[in-house]
Amino acid sequence: MRVALAGFNHETNTFNPRPTTLADFRGPLGTWWVGDQVTGAATGTRSVLGGMIDEGRAWGWDLIPIFFAMHPPTTGTITDEAVDAIRANIVDPIARGRFDGILLHLHGAACAENVPDPEAIILREVRCVVGSDVPIVVVFDLHANIGREWAEHANAIIGYKTAPHTDFYDRGVEGARILGRALRGEIRPVVALEKPPVLIKSGLMSMTTAPLALIKPPMFWLMSRGREMERETGIVNVSIAAGFGDADSATTGMTVLVTADGDRDLARRRARELARLAWRLRRGTQTELVLTPVETAIDRAIHAAEWPVILADQGNNTAGGSPGDGTAILAGLKAAGWPDAALFIADPESVNAAWEAGVGREVDLRVGGKNEPTNGDPVAMRARVRLITDLEVDFVTGDRKAHLGRAAVVRSGQTDVVLTQYPSTQTTPAYFRAAGIEPRDRRIVVVQSAHLFRAAFEVQERIPRMIIEVDTPGITSPNTTRFTYRNVPRPIFPLDDFAWEGADGD
Numbered sequence: 001m002r003v004a005l006a007g008f009n010h011e012t013n014t015f016n017p018r019p020t021t022l023a024d025f026r027g028p029l030g031t032w033w034v035g036d037q038v039t040g041a042a043t044g045t046r047s048v049l050g051g052m053i054d055e056g057r058a059w060g061w062d063l064i065p066i067f068f069a070m071h072p073p074t075t076g077t078i079t080d081e082a083v084d085a086i087r088a089n090i091v092d093p094i095a096r097g098r099f100d101g102i103l104l105h106l107h108g109a110a111c112a113e114n115v116p117d118p119e120a121i122i123l124r125e126v127r128c129v130v131g132s133d134v135p136i137v138v139v140f141d142l143h144a145n146i147g148r149e150w151a152e153h154a155n156a157i158i159g160y161k162t163a164p165h166t167d168f169y170d171r172g173v174e175g176a177r178i179l180g181r182a183l184r185g186e187i188r189p190v191v192a193l194e195k196p197p198v199l200i201k202s203g204l205m206s207m208t209t210a211p212l213a214l215i216k217p218p219m220f221w222l223m224s225r226g227r228e229m230e231r232e233t234g235i236v237n238v239s240i241a242a243g244f245g246d247a248d249s250a251t252t253g254m255t256v257l258v259t260a261d262g263d264r265d266l267a268r269r270r271a272r273e274l275a276r277l278a279w280r281l282r283r284g285t286q287t288e289l290v291l292t293p294v295e296t297a298i299d300r301a302i303h304a305a306e307w308p309v310i311l312a313d314q315g316n317n318t319a320g321g322s323p324g325d326g327t328a329i330l331a332g333l334k335a336a337g338w339p340d341a342a343l344f345i346a347d348p349e350s351v352n353a354a355w356e357a358g359v360g361r362e363v364d365l366r367v368g369g370k371n372e373p374t375n376g377d378p379v380a381m382r383a384r385v386r387l388i389t390d391l392e393v394d395f396v397t398g399d400r401k402a403h404l405g406r407a408a409v410v411r412s413g414q415t416d417v418v419l420t421q422y423p424s425t426q427t428t429p430a431y432f433r434a435a436g437i438e439p440r441d442r443r444i445v446v447v448q449s450a451h452l453f454r455a456a457f458e459v460q461e462r463i464p465r466m467i468i469e470v471d472t473p474g475i476t477s478p479n480t481t482r483f484t485y486r487n488v489p490r491p492i493f494p495l496d497d498f499a500w501e502g503a504d505g506d
C-alpha cells in the first residue's frame with residue numbers, strides 16, 4: 001500500500017497584528033520539511049507524525065513523505081502567498097503520484113488573508129486529485145475551528161483528546177490505524193459534524209485531571225462523554241474541537257466530529273447528543289469563575305504559606321497567539337517591590353541593551369509592551385545583567401527545538417526577567433533551567449501559558465503548590481466579551497442572548 005504523509009500546522013490568532021509570512025515558515029522559528037525531510041525529522045519522535053510513521057511501518061506500507069510546514073502561533077493571519085506555497089507543496093506531489101491512502105496532520109485553526117479556512121481548501125484539492133475512493137484520514141489539534149466542508153472530503157477526522165496535549169503520538173497512531181483498517185476493508189469510516197454555537201477562547205479549554213485544577217471546564221465533561229461513546233459498537237472515533245475563539249473567522253466555534261463504521265445516522269445522532277451537551281454546559285466557560293485580577297494574584301502569591309506559586313498569564317499566552325511581551329504581571333511585580341519571581345518577556349531591543357552592557361552591569365530598560373496595543377505598556381526597570389546566552393530548548397514532542405534566539409537574564413530586586421529575542425511558551429521547566437533558573441527554588445513563577453504548562457510543571461514534576469490563572473489583558477484573554485468579532489457566525493454564546501434551536505431533539 002502506498003500512503004502519502006503530509007501536513008500543515010498554524011494556530012492563527014487573527015487579533016495578532018503581525019502577519020505570518022512565507023519567510024516566517026521558512027525562517028528560524030518555522031518548520032518547512034520537503035519530502036524525505038519529513039520522515040528524517042519526525043521518525044522516532046513523540047509527535048503526531050512520529051505516531052503515523054511508526055504505525056504505518058507496522059502495517060507494512062510504503063509511506064511516502066510529502067511535506068510538512070509549521071509555525072508557532074506568535075504571529076497572526078497567514079499571507080495568501082504562504083498558504084499558496086504550502087498548498088502547492090502538499091497537493092502537487094500527491095496529484096503526480098498514485099496513492100492508496102492519505103494521512104494528513106492539520107492543526108484546524110489556520111486563517112489566511114483571503115482564505116478563511118485554508119485547510120479545507122487543501123483537503124478539497126487533495127480529495128479532488130485522489131478521487132472519491134482513496135481514504136483520507138486527518139489528525140487535528142483540538143484548539144481548532146473545523147469547517148463543515150472538512151466532513152465532505154475526509155473519511156475520518158480525529159482530534160487530540162487531551163489539553164494540555166499529551167497524546168500527539170497516540171492520535172498519530174490512531175489515525176494511521178483507522179486508515180489501515182479502512183484500506184483492508186475492515187471498516188468504512190463516515191463522519192458526522194455538528195457545530196454547537198459556543199465560542200471559547202484557548203484559555204478555557206483545559207480538560208486536565210491535574211490535582212490543582214479544581215474547576216473542570218465543559219471540555220472535560222464533553223470529552224468524558226465522548227470516550228464513553230467510543231466504546232459503543234459501530235463508533236470508530238469521537239473528537240471534540242473546543243474551537244479557537246482567538247481567530248475571528250467564518251468557521252470559529254466548537255465542532256463535534258463522530259466517525260462511525262458505515263452508519264452515518266448513528267454518527268449524526270451521537271454528534272447531536274454531544275452538541276446538546278456542549279450547549280447545556282456553556283456557562284462553565286465564563287471567565288469570572290476562574291480568573292484572578294493581577295494585583296490579587298501577586299498579593300496571594302507573596303503571602304502564600306507554601307511555594308512556588310505559578311501565575312498563568314492568560315492574556316499573554318504565546319501558545320494561543322500572543323507575541324509574548326505582555327507586561328501586566330511585570331508591572332504588578334514592580335508595584336509589589338520586585339518580589340522573588342521569574343518570568344519571560346520577548347523583547348529583542350532589551351536583549352540587545354543587556355548584551356551591550358555585559359554581565360554584572362546595570363542597565364535601564366523599557367521592557368515589553370511593544371507588539372500589540374492591548375498587551376500593556378513597556379515597563380521601565382533598572383536591572384543588573386546576570387547572564388547573556390543563546391537559548392534553545394527541546395520541543396515537547398522531540399522532533400525540533402524551540403529557538404529563543406539571543407537572551408539575557410536581568411534582575412531587579414528579587415525578580416529575574418528572562419529577555420529573549422523570539423517569543424516562547426514556557427510549557428516545561430526546561431525553559432527556566434536553560435536560563436539558569438530553577439523554578440522549584442522561586443516563590444513566584446510566571447508562565448506565558450494558559451494551561452499547557454500543567455502537564456510538565458504540575459503532573460510530571462509537581463513543582464507548584466498553587467496555580468493562579470491571572471486575568472491579564474492581551475489578545476489571548478479568554479474573556480470573549482473584550483473582543484470585536486466580525487466574521488464569527490451569529491448568534492453564538494456568549495456574545496449573543498438567544499435560545500438555540502438545536503438544544504432539543506432526537
Ligand SMILES: [Zn+2]
Binds near residue numbers: 141142143165
Ligand atoms: Zn492545541
